[in-house]
Amino acid sequence: MSFALDPRLAADTRVIGDLPLSRALLMNDARYPWVILTPRRLGAIEIRDLDIAERAQLMEELALVAATLRSLPDVEKINIGMLGNIVPQLHAHVIGRRSGDPAWPGPVWGVGRAIAYEATTLDARLNWLKLKLRIG
Amino acid sequence: MSFALDPRLAADTRVIGDLPLSRALLMNDARYPWVILTPRRLGAIEIRDLDIAERAQLMEELALVAATLRSLPDVEKINIGMLGNIVPQLHAHVIGRRSGDPAWPGPVWGVGRAIAYEATTLDARLNWLKLKLRIG
Numbered sequence: 001m002s003f004a005l006d007p008r009l010a011a012d013t014r015v016i017g018d019l020p021l022s023r024a025l026l027m028n029d030a031r032y033p034w035v036i037l038t039p040r041r042l043g044a045i046e047i048r049d050l051d052i053a054e055r056a057q058l059m060e061e062l063a064l065v066a067a068t069l070r071s072l073p074d075v076e077k078i079n080i081g082m083l084g085n086i087v088p089q090l091h092a093h094v095i096g097r098r099s100g101d102p103a104w105p106g107p108v109w110g111v112g113r114a115i116a117y118e119a120t121t122l123d124a125r126l127n128w129l130k131l132k133l134r135i136g
Numbered sequence: 137m138s139f140a141l142d143p144r145l146a147a148d149t150r151v152i153g154d155l156p157l158s159r160a161l162l163m164n165d166a167r168y169p170w171v172i173l174t175p176r177r178l179g180a181i182e183i184r185d186l187d188i189a190e191r192a193q194l195m196e197e198l199a200l201v202a203a204t205l206r207s208l209p210d211v212e213k214i215n216i217g218m219l220g221n222i223v224p225q226l227h228a229h230v231i232g233r234r235s236g237d238p239a240w241p242g243p244v245w246g247v248g249r250a251i252a253y254e255a256t257t258l259d260a261r262l263n264w265l266k267l268k269l270r271i272g
Contacts, residue, residue: 046202
């Protein structure tokens with residue numbers, strides 16, 4: 001059986017594309033630059049469900065996404081989270097934060113409601129991320 | 137200049153001991169089994185401030201702590217977070233969660249107030265973690 005994205009993750013995001021291990025998704029929430037990495041490993045829930053090489057690869061993909069988001073002019077700090085209390089499928093959030101953003105200095109999860117990107121802004125951000133993450 | 141723990145991290149935790157890269161700390165909060173790993177690298181704030189070998193090592197230390205906390209009878213899910221919005225010094229939270237815990241299914245940060253362990257429970261947990269994490 002092949003990898004399938006959890007439908008809740010799919011509903012909240014747009015696909016950027018595939019890194020060597022993970023499917024990279026852009027959270028459709030204009031409040032924060034927010035990428036989700038989902039390792040394409042069927043049934044993975046915790047990081048122990050990856051092998052050591054896959055864990056190292058996930059770390060490097062996290063570092064690449066983190067550096068990319070950190071390069072945005074209004075990003076001061078990167079937040080990384082692997083929670084999975086609601087969606088068990090293993091996925092990692094990488095979020096660019098700034099003092100004064102809607103959840104600052106707390107975590108973003110569960111705070112307020114997502115504000116969808118306008119279509120042209122969404123396309124521009126997806127294209128920029130594909131370029132920076134060397135996808136496609 | 138040698139590594140020094142941020143005083144806010146020090147105030148909220150008890151030292152378990154040192155893994156090859158990180159100082160392992162137990163959050164003094166009996167509501168959740170909660171370990172913080174702080175890489176002993178002066179000035180590190182984001183994961184890009186570690187080199188690739190250190191990042192792989194951090195991932196393995198996260199996996200070890202996660203598996204240890206996951207082995208506790210009442211832990212159903214592991215949450216991992218690297219935020220640093222308040223304390224910039226690079227540190228990673230590893231938290232054992234269960235449905236019905238005080239913050240479930242949201243993240244734990246900023247929810248309610250820590251409940252300090254009783255002294256004997258604290259000692260027992262520190263000793264158990266030292267054993268499981270193979271710390272001296």
